[in-house]
Amino acid sequence: MTRRRVPLFATAVVLAAVAVMIGLGVWQLQRMHWKESLLTRYQSAASVSADAPWPRDADAAEAVLYRHARVSCREVRGMTAMAGRNAGGDVGQAHVARCVLAGGGEADVVLGWSRDPAPVDWQGGDVGGVIAPGPRLVADPPLAGLAANGRPDPSDIPNNHWAYAVQWFLFAVTALIIYGVALWKRARN
Numbered sequence: 001m002t003r004r005r006v007p008l009f010a011t012a013v014v015l016a017a018v019a020v021m022i023g024l025g026v027w028q029l030q031r032m033h034w035k036e037s038l039l040t041r042y043q044s045a046a047s048v049s050a051d052a053p054w055p056r057d058a059d060a061a062e063a064v065l066y067r068h069a070r071v072s073c074r075e076v077r078g079m080t081a082m083a084g085r086n087a088g089g090d091v092g093q094a095h096v097a098r099c100v101l102a103g104g105g106e107a108d109v110v111l112g113w114s115r116d117p118a119p120v121d122w123q124g125g126d127v128g129g130v131i132a133p134g135p136r137l138v139a140d141p142p143l144a145g146l147a148a149n150g151r152p153d154p155s156d157i158p159n160n161h162w163a164y165a166v167q168w169f170l171f172a173v174t175a176l177i178i179y180g181v182a183l184w185k186r187a188r189n
Contacts, residue, residue, distance in 0.1 A: 006183065010179075011179075014175060014176070014179045017175055018172045018175050018176055021168050021169070021171045021172035021175065022168070022169065022172050024168040025164075025165045025166075025167075025168035025169040025172070026165075028161045028162075028164040028165035028168060029161065029162075029165045031161045032159065032161035032162050032165065035157075035159045035161060036159060039154055039155070039157060039159060042065060042066045042154030042157070043066075043154055043155075045064070045065065045066045045067050046066040046067070046130075046153075046154060048067055048068075049068070050068075051067075051068050051069050051070050051128075052064040052067035052068065052069045052131065053069070054069050054070075054071050054101065054105070054107060054131075054137070055131070055135055056105055061131070061133075061134075061135040064131050064135075065131055065132070065133060065135070065154075066130060066131065066132075066152060066154055067130070067131055068128065068129070068130055068131075068140075069128070069129065069130075069131050069137060070126065070127065070128045071099065071101055071102075071107050071109070071126075071127050071137060072101060072102035072103070072125070072126050072127075073097065073099035073100070073101065073102075073107070073109060073124035073125060073126075073127060074099075074100055074101065074102045074124055075099065075100040075124060076097050076098065076099060076100075076122060076123060076124050077098040077099070077100060077106070078097075078098045079095065079096070079097055079098075079119045079120065079122070080095075080096050080098075081093040081094065081095050081096070081117040081118075081119070082094050082096060084110070084113055084149055084150070085113070085149070085150040086113040086147050086148060086149060086150060087113075087147070087148040087149065087150055087151065089150065092113050092114055092115045093113065093114055093115065093116065093117045094110050094112075094113055094149055095110070095111045095112055095113070095114065095119075095120050095144065095146055096108050096109065096110050096111065096136065097109045097111055097122055097124075099124060099127075107135075107136070107137055108134060108135075108136040108137070109127050109129070109136070109137045109139060109143075110129075110132070110136055110137065110138040110139060110149055111139050111142060111143045111144050111146055112139060112142030112143055112144060112145075112146020112147055112148060112149060113142070113146055113147045113148065113149045113150075114146050114147060120144040120145070120146060121144065122143055122144040125143075127139050127143065128140060130151060130152050131152075132152035133152075138151070138152055
């Protein structure tokens with residue numbers, strides 16, 4: 001009578017794949033905790049009343065997201081319209097000015113919202129608002145006769161890492177079950 005052996009290479013590949021899937025699940029759990037602390041920091045930043053300085057680079061922007069800021073737009077380099085929502089949640093166009101700042105550097109300023117994508121006339125000036133990811137300054141109050149944009153809200157950022165972690169763990173279990181069934185069928189034949 002010959003003994004049936006477990007295929008070593010196939011078993012090693014399946015176990016390596018399962019280890020990677022479990023590792024990805026653990027990584028998603030770590031990201032979930034990181035995202036929770038990030039969202040908590042953003043929520044607390046939104047409640048700070050003092051103006052933040054306009055960020056000059058990406059690292060500086062990360063530290064002041066969702067804070068209030070003021071800039072002086074001395075020159076408008078260009079105007080664009082992009083999809084956006086107003087304060088009531090209606091879909092339309094957010095009008096964005098690319099500004100040269102009085103102290104040097106540039107900033108994207110979301111002037112306001114309308115249903116019409118046609119460019120608006122705005123020549124620059126002092127602007128106050130909330131620093132949103134990008135970074136961009138969402139004007140509050142709106143400018144150029146536009147309606148108010150929806151206020152940047154950190155709660156709009158999804159934290160779905162728990163679902164991703166569960167998904168990776170289920171993939172690992174599924175791979176083990178499928179491989180176990182394949183070994184069982186092989187042993188029966």
